[in-house]
Amino acid sequence: MEEPRSPQRIALVHDFLLDVRGAERVFSVLCDLYPEADIFTAVYDEQGTEGRFAHRRIHTSFLQRLHPTARSFRALLPLYPYAMEAMDLRGYDLVISSSSAWAHGVIPDEDATHVCYCHNPFRYAWNAREETLQSRGVLQRTLLSAVFQRWRQWDWIAAQRVDTYVVNSDTTRRRVARYWNRDAVVVSPPVHTDRFAPARPGEAYVVLSELMPHKRLDLAIRAFTMLGLPLIVIGKGPDLRRLRRLAGPTITFAGHLPDAEVAALLPTARALVVTATEEFGIAAVEAQAAGRPVIALRAGGVRETVIEGETGTFFDEATPEALAAAVRGFDAMAVDPDDCVASARRFDTQVFRDEFAAVVDDALATERPALRVPRRRRLARNRGSRHEHEARST
Numbered sequence: 001m002e003e004p005r006s007p008q009r010i011a012l013v014h015d016f017l018l019d020v021r022g023a024e025r026v027f028s029v030l031c032d033l034y035p036e037a038d039i040f041t042a043v044y045d046e047q048g049t050e051g052r053f054a055h056r057r058i059h060t061s062f063l064q065r066l067h068p069t070a071r072s073f074r075a076l077l078p079l080y081p082y083a084m085e086a087m088d089l090r091g092y093d094l095v096i097s098s099s100s101a102w103a104h105g106v107i108p109d110e111d112a113t114h115v116c117y118c119h120n121p122f123r124y125a126w127n128a129r130e131e132t133l134q135s136r137g138v139l140q141r142t143l144l145s146a147v148f149q150r151w152r153q154w155d156w157i158a159a160q161r162v163d164t165y166v167v168n169s170d171t172t173r174r175r176v177a178r179y180w181n182r183d184a185v186v187v188s189p190p191v192h193t194d195r196f197a198p199a200r201p202g203e204a205y206v207v208l209s210e211l212m213p214h215k216r217l218d219l220a221i222r223a224f225t226m227l228g229l230p231l232i233v234i235g236k237g238p239d240l241r242r243l244r245r246l247a248g249p250t251i252t253f254a255g256h257l258p259d260a261e262v263a264a265l266l267p268t269a270r271a272l273v274v275t276a277t278e279e280f281g282i283a284a285v286e287a288q289a290a291g292r293p294v295i296a297l298r299a300g301g302v303r304e305t306v307i308e309g310e311t312g313t314f315f316d317e318a319t320p321e322a323l324a325a326a327v328r329g330f331d332a333m334a335v336d337p338d339d340c341v342a343s344a345r346r347f348d349t350q351v352f353r354d355e356f357a358a359v360v361d362d363a364l365a366t367e368r369p370a371l372r373v374p375r376r377r378r379l380a381r382n383r384g385s386r387h388e389h390e391a392r393s394t
Helices: 022-033 062-066 073-085 129-134 138-161 170-180 217-227 240-246 259-268 282-289 320-329 337-347 349-365
Strands: 010-014 038-041 058-060 094-099 113-118 164-167 205-208 231-234 251-255 272-274 294-297 312-315 387-389
Touching: 010 022, 022 094, 022 282, 022 349, 062 073, 073 138, 094 349, 113 349, 138 170, 164 170, 164 349, 205 217, 205 259, 205 282, 217 231, 217 240, 217 251, 217 320, 231 259, 240 251, 259 282, 272 282, 282 294, 282 337, 294 320, 312 320, 337 349
Parallel strands: 010 038, 010 094, 038 058, 094 113, 113 164, 205 231, 205 272, 231 251, 272 294, 294 312
Antiparallel strands: 058 387
16 A cells, blocks of 8 residues: 655644534544644634633634624524635645534645544534424524525535545434435544543432533433432533523532533432433543443434443433433442443543544545545635634634
């Protein structure tokens, strides 16, 4: 086999860097793996990302001038594809995008290699489209339907320009094949398993999630209110007010907690509760690394990370009653913490680093076929669309 060429310049691209969620944690490991690479993102907030990228050279899009936050950035939704295509990636030999929506749509030099780590095709335009539209009024539904239709057209074209797709789970691999007709390699996300150590568990169950409607956290709130068992909800998000209204006296909202506090709290949980269809579900692996089992909806990536009857259990219907029955029927204290820890180690950060680097080496060594569709004109090349953010707060 031809020796992989060593790229002289590397660009790392992420959708947006406004807060720290699962995708940002994965991107942080990519940044560590390629310490000399430049970072490109639509918008950046140093404070919102807890300074994790402050030491890096960061380039933002023209949308940075509007200073969007984690609360307001969604209002700019129709503009992000154009913002990504306008990124100036001239001179970069290797482009690695980390994409849950639009980062895979960047346009590198024609001789560059583009590897995309896809967390999920943009959920609101694809797998969650109908659910999203049904939750809106008539006018919003009409407007969003048109936006999503145009987005899917753009998204499919953008997907044909990527040389190699890497995905976080078999769930995402199937979506990439169905929506974009592209093959993908599964490399599970990195989890810092060494942050956790088993401890004596307490009585409370834990939810660790962004508080968004699609996470279905109302199932957990209703189930544990019904059961009268203690549940600690860790996380923040726009669904907080609604969830508080549903909560009974045994529900505690802890808000966003620093990593150190999460690492201290998870080992004391009776079990982690997962109600969403996660593409992978880093929290489920973190709980196992802490020696605690997982009670999860039987859907998505948790089916690949939780060993039923050994490191957790599943419920089959997305209803409070089904979750409550699973909680009553599962003896979390009978689970061996060592089995949980061993399960989590399959997804350790070093495993990800080795597997992802091997895929990139293969992509660099492979002669790329002709592109499936013509590249779009780089409309913004001469419009001064490159805005460099030199590691300072916006």
